[in-house]
Amino acid sequence: MDAPTSPSSRLEPSALLRERPVIAVLRADAARDYDAVVDTLVECGIRSVELTLTTPETIEHLPTLHRRVGAAAEIGVGTITSEDQARRAIDAGADYLVTPITRPSVIAEGLRAGVPVYPGALTPTEVHAAWTAGATAVKIFPASTVGAEYGGHLRGPFPDLRFVPSGGVGLSDIEAWLRAGALAVSVGGPLVGDALRGGSLEDLRARATQTVQLVDDLRVRS
Numbered sequence: 578m579d580a581p582t583s584p585s586s587r588l589e590p591s592a593l594l595r596e597r598p599v600i601a602v603l604r605a606d607a608a609r610d611y612d613a614v615v616d617t618l619v620e621c622g623i624r625s626v627e628l629t630l631t632t633p634e635t636i637e638h639l640p641t642l643h644r645r646v647g648a649a650a651e652i653g654v655g656t657i658t659s660e661d662q663a664r665r666a667i668d669a670g671a672d673y674l675v676t677p678i679t680r681p682s683v684i685a686e687g688l689r690a691g692v693p694v695y696p697g698a699l700t701p702t703e704v705h706a707a708w709t710a711g712a713t714a715v716k717i718f719p720a721s722t723v724g725a726e727y728g729g730h731l732r733g734p735f736p737d738l739r740f741v742p743s744g745g746v747g748l749s750d751i752e753a754w755l756r757a758g759a760l761a762v763s764v765g766g767p768l769v770g771d772a773l774r775g776g777s778l779e780d781l782r783a784r785a786t787q788t789v790q791l792v793d794d795l796r797v798r799s
């Protein structure tokens with residue numbers, strides 16, 4: 578049985594994510610493919626990277642990536658669906674956990690360890706359940722099925738809600754989501770492209786630089 582969790586134990590998002598509200602989601606064929614892409618993203622100013630458990634050896638490779646980026650970026654582990662996965666990711670040093678679903682026991686693992694959790698939810702009922710279980714922010718997934726307008730709708734009944742859209746968020750959607758009140762945006766394919774599968778790192782650099790510029794400009798203007 579999943580234990581209820583007091584919202585008072587909710588963890589805050591990192592300063593890195595608050596300052597530059599983009600999470601780059603990496604889904605690779607092998608963990609070693611992360612290295613050059615993470616280096617490039619962080620060089621361009623991306624400060625939050627989410628690895629995914631569909632990539633073999635992700636947890637084993639996490640300490641190597643932490644050594645590569647140092648304090649320049651936080652590295653989270655996503656696609657977590659079980660308490661065991663959550664514990665293993667935490668033990669390997671995950672800075673945060675991301676789940677495609679809301680499972681209160683996984684959120685509780687993060688809270689116990691002091692590691693922020695971003696659980697996935699879509700409907701208002703799911704979003705509310707994720708938030709009250711102690712999410713640092715609720716991952717709205719898959720975000721492209723609802724669009725940025727949905728974020729504004731959620732703020733009506735849930736004015737304190739923190740949310741992060743994920744899934745199909747294009748670079749051209751980032752501004753609308755942040756203006757709708759998102760804490761941050763989570764972007765995989767549209768940012769990373771084919772860079773994890775031998776694609777151009779220069780093209781990745783261009784997309785990452787453009788993305789960083791966009792969110793920094795929005796912060797200055799808001």
Ligand SMILES: O=C[C@H](O)COP(=O)(O)O
Nearest residue numbers: 602743744745764765766
């Ligand atoms: O699990 C994947 C993330 O939600 C990112 O999705 P995306 O590649 O559509 O941006």
